[in-house]
Amino acid sequence: MELKAYPGNGRGQHKTVGVILSEHIYAGLIVGHALEGELLCSTQHESDPDQHVGDDGSSMVELPTDGVVEAICALVVRAAKGHERSLNAVGVAIPGLVRQGVVEEAPNLPQLKGARIQELLTNTLASHGITAPVRVVNDADAMAAGLASMHGKLDSFIRVWTIGTGIGYGMHPFTEGVWEGGHSVVSLDDKENYCGCGGRGHLEGIMGHRAMRLRFLDMEPEEVFEAANRRKNPDPRCLEFKHLWHKALAAATATSIHFRGAGRFFLTGYNIRFLDLNLLKDYLQQMIKMSPLQSYMLEVVDDDQTTRVIGAAVAAEQPTVHEVYSRRPVLSAA
Ligand SMILES: [Zn+2]
Numbered sequence: 351m352e353l354k355a356y357p358g359n360g361r362g363q364h365k366t367v368g369v370i371l372s373e374h375i376y377a378g379l380i381v382g383h384a385l386e387g388e389l390l391c392s393t394q395h396e397s398d399p400d401q402h403v404g405d406d407g408s409s410m411v412e413l414p415t416d417g418v419v420e421a422i423c424a425l426v427v428r429a430a431k432g433h434e435r436s437l438n439a440v441g442v443a444i445p446g447l448v449r450q451g452v453v454e455e456a457p458n459l460p461q462l463k464g465a466r467i468q469e470l471l472t473n474t475l476a477s478h479g480i481t482a483p484v485r486v487v488n489d490a491d492a493m494a495a496g497l498a499s500m501h502g503k504l505d506s507f508i509r510v511w512t513i514g515t516g517i518g519y520g521m522h523p524f525t526e527g528v529w530e531g532g533h534s535v536v537s538l539d540d541k542e543n544y545c546g547c548g549g550r551g552h553l554e555g556i557m558g559h560r561a562m563r564l565r566f567l568d569m570e571p572e573e574v575f576e577a578a579n580r581r582k583n584p585d586p587r588c589l590e591f592k593h594l595w596h597k598a599l600a601a602a603t604a605t606s607i608h609f610r611g612a613g614r615f616f617l618t619g620y621n622i623r624f625l626d627l628n629l630l631k632d633y634l635q636q637m638i639k640m641s642p643l644q645s646y647m648l649e650v651v652d653d654d655q656t657t658r659v660i661g662a663a664v665a666a667e668q669p670t671v672h673e674v675y676s677r678r679p680v681l682s683a684a
Contacts (some may be wrong), residue, residue: 568633
């Protein structure tokens with residue numbers, strides 16, 4: 351069975367506002383899966399330059415939920431200017447576990463936990479004259495949708511590891527459920543307890559930026575990898591950690607492959623600079639021995655905000671699994 355020509359598959363000219371919420375908010379008008387005009391950021395306020403939101407890098411965390419909603423809507427209004435009535439959707443990507451419009455968990459923006467974010471955004475945008483449907487998605491899924499769109503892979507199943515402060519695991523096409531791949535258990539060592547969620551043996555507890563700083567209290571992650579990669583006298587503790595870091599990613603990837611099959615994995619995020627792709631491939635070869643599962647592909651790509659904003663828009667255009675099954679005419683036998 352194949353998904354046929356639902357709106358937003360690259361052939362139509364869908365007009366959507368994509369938004370991503372991280373340390374700052376970024377938004378853009380996406381037409382036909384490309385950015386139209388400039389990428390807007392919450393740090394540059396149009397009418398009141400003194401009223402910056404989140405430009406000290408931390409105030410997004412300090413803002414109450416209503417403030418975050420206001421800040422998102424203000425940027426959507428700017429991005430949608432002149433297109434308010436012709437918008438097909440507004441897609442908002444949030445770092446956290448979002449289900450049916452409710453933020454169930456958001457470790458990096460804890461104030462959002464429990465917020466009925468989709469409803470809040472819909473109501474606030476309506477008061478600004480924007481009535482297009484709002485869709486809230488996980489930011490790792492938005493990254494996956496953005497990369498699928500930019501690499502011409504909207505018709506395939508792709509997975510993305512985002513290696514940054516935390517470890518994001520995104521999938522395209524969007525699938526209802528919980529996919530906290532960053533918290534995959536990759537170690538049975540009792541001492542592996544650096545994950546921000548508190549769980550033991552997690553991938554993020556090894557690879558996450560925050561976790562690395564906790565593990566090496568006297569060294570920054572950059573220094574750890576530099577000491578591990580020294581030609582002369584690499585630091586044994588750092589070298590051992592470099593191997594653990596790659597083994598952990600290989601383990602989580604292998605688990606994903608054993609559950610869902612081989613396929614394409616994109617690797618991105620600001621700490622992708624620490625990745626030694628050959629070392630990762632070596633470990634994967636040791637972990638995946640069933641030949642039908644060995645046709646996986648790994649691709650390192652730049653982490654950029656435009657891809658995420660496009661992804662948030664693309665994800666908002668896609669029908670959810672429920673919608674697909676209730677709209678049978680869009681499905682046809684391949
Ligand atoms: Zn965890």
